[in-house]
Amino acid sequence: MFSSNFRQHLQQTLKQIQDDGLSKTESLLASSQDASIQLADGRQVINLCANNYLGLANHPHITAAAANALASWGFGMASVRFICGTQTLHRQLEETISRFLGTEDTILYPSCFDANGGLFEVLLTEADAVISDSLNHASIIDGVRLCKAKRYRYANNDMVDLEKQLQQADADGARFKLITTDGVFSMDGVIASLDAIHQLAARYDALVHFDDCHATGFLGATGRGTHEHCGLLGQIDLTTGTLGKALGGASGGYTSGKKEIIDLLRQRSRPYLFSNSIAPVIVAASLEVFRMLEESHELANRVKENTRYFRQAMEQTGFAISGKDHPITPILLGDANDQLDKAISAFIKVGKKLKVIS
Ligand SMILES: *Cc1c(COP(=O)(O)O)cnc(C)c1O
Numbered sequence: 001m002f003s004s005n006f007r008q009h010l011q012q013t014l015k016q017i018q019d020d021g022l023s024k025t026e027s028l029l030a031s032s033q034d035a036s037i038q039l040a041d042g043r044q045v046i047n048l049c050a051n052n053y054l055g056l057a058n059h060p061h062i063t064a065a066a067a068n069a070l071a072s073w074g075f076g077m078a079s080v081r082f083i084c085g086t087q088t089l090h091r092q093l094e095e096t097i098s099r100f101l102g103t104e105d106t107i108l109y110p111s112c113f114d115a116n117g118g119l120f121e122v123l124l125t126e127a128d129a130v131i132s133d134s135l136n137h138a139s140i141i142d143g144v145r146l147c148k149a150k151r152y153r154y155a156n157n158d159m160v161d162l163e164k165q166l167q168q169a170d171a172d173g174a175r176f177k178l179i180t181t182d183g184v185f186s187m188d189g190v191i192a193s194l195d196a197i198h199q200l201a202a203r204y205d206a207l208v209h210f211d212d213c214h215a216t217g218f219l220g221a222t223g224r225g226t227h228e229h230c231g232l233l234g235q236i237d238l239t240t241g242t243l244g245k246a247l248g249g250a251s252g253g254y255t256s257g258k259k260e261i262i263d264l265l266r267q268r269s270r271p272y273l274f275s276n277s278i279a280p281v282i283v284a285a286s287l288e289v290f291r292m293l294e295e296s297h298e299l300a301n302r303v304k305e306n307t308r309y310f311r312q313a314m315e316q317t318g319f320a321i322s323g324k325d326h327p328i329t330p331i332l333l334g335d336a337n338d339q340l341d342k343a344i345s346a347f348i349k350v351g352k353k354l355k356v357i358s
Contacts, residue, residue: 033057033249048347050249053218053327054299057249061292062285069284077277081108082266085277093283096290097241097254101216101224102234105262107269108278112213112242112253113139114271117146119209119240119255120178122268124149129174131165133157133181133192137211140180150174156185159196166204177206183226183239184214188330189323191219194230209238214328217246223293223300229325237261243282248289252278303327310350317346 017023028040035055037047056062069089079085094106109115116139120130126148132140135156144151150172152165162179169177179201181192194210201208212225220228227236238257243250255265265272293300307327315321320332331347333339 046348051214051245052249053246053303054293056247056289056292056299059248062248062288065288066281066285069281073280073284075281076279079277080273080275081277082273087280087283089280089283089287090277093286093290094254096287097256100290100294101227101236101239101241101256103236103239103256104259106254106256107262107265107272108283109253109255109269109271110275110278111244111251112211112240113142114275115240115253115255116140116143116211118143118265118269118271119238120144120147120149120180121270122265123147123207123261124176124178126150127175129169129172129177131162131169131177131179131206133185135185135187136180136182137186137213140182140211144180149178157181157190157192159193159200162197163200163204166200166206170204177204178209179206180209181211182214183210183212184219184326184328185323186214186328189326189328191215191226191229191324191326194226194232198230198232198235207237209240210236211240213240213242213245214326216241217289217293218300218303219326222297243278243286243289248282248285250282250285252282252286313350314346317342317350319343319346 029037030040031038033050033052034057035047036044038044050057073087073089077085077087081090090108094108097106098104109118116137120143124130124147128149129152130144130147130149131152131154132144133156134153150169152169154161154165166177179197181194181197183194184191192210197208200206210226215225215229217223219225222228224233225239225241227233227239236257238255238261240255241253243252243254255262307325307329311321311329314329314331322330322332331343333343
């Protein structure tokens, strides 16, 4: 029963969140996702906070592909993959992602949160070790919590500490070791030193997993992601990613890598086995996304140009920008409120000159 005690308890918790200044509010949009959006109160604003890196969330090619798929493949699958939820489209998308990333095989999930949630417990047991970057995404943290491997944490992108943790895992007698990291850390736009991580992994005989949600589609010379940016095309073990950011922004995720890993995930990974197939509309539209990205690097190049321009222009207005080479452009404000006003007016001035992708 929903007792008054329990209600009071929830109310107190909510008030505490509010008092701590941690309450999250939602801005209501009255338009589709875009570089310029309309808010429910009628204001038209420049939008610099979506993960819509390539402007594909409302691109005419993508919405047309989705509309066509709706007519020919239907709306839903009403099944998990292994019962009757795999259309030829789903397999085609998995093969396309493998080709795009340069991996052996790929498995789709309802989201990347699920891909990370269903990864570690399938691959590792209590005899093994997982060595995790301290700033990894919540879904990696939860995925690691679900597995019984011994846990080691290293300071964010700190290779000296990573090596120390690898040595500790060896000293503790780990059978297999898996290093896990975000490809790009979304809070500060820092790109992981994936090349250095791979060198350490080779020296200490560890597997490497990286989550490339904030890179696939635009980072690296042809937009393949952090592994391309770091010169590791064709050399990766295991990556997870999302269809919900640069790649159209709808939803869906995947794990991609060595064939036996993917084969085992298909047999054992719980969010894959027990959650619905991705809707055909999203799968077909995603195929069109990859077709566009393989045909031309224009969008990826444009976001790189915009990134260079925006980072430089904001720096020239006197703000400290963290990260490097990545469209996530965190402006460090400090405490003073007048800094916020100054940043907003600089944002508007600089943002207006962006060649927006839409
Ligand atoms: C966004 C994000 C996710 C979650 O992706 P979904 O497909 O939305 O579940 C996971 N990992 C990282 C690093 C992300 O940025």
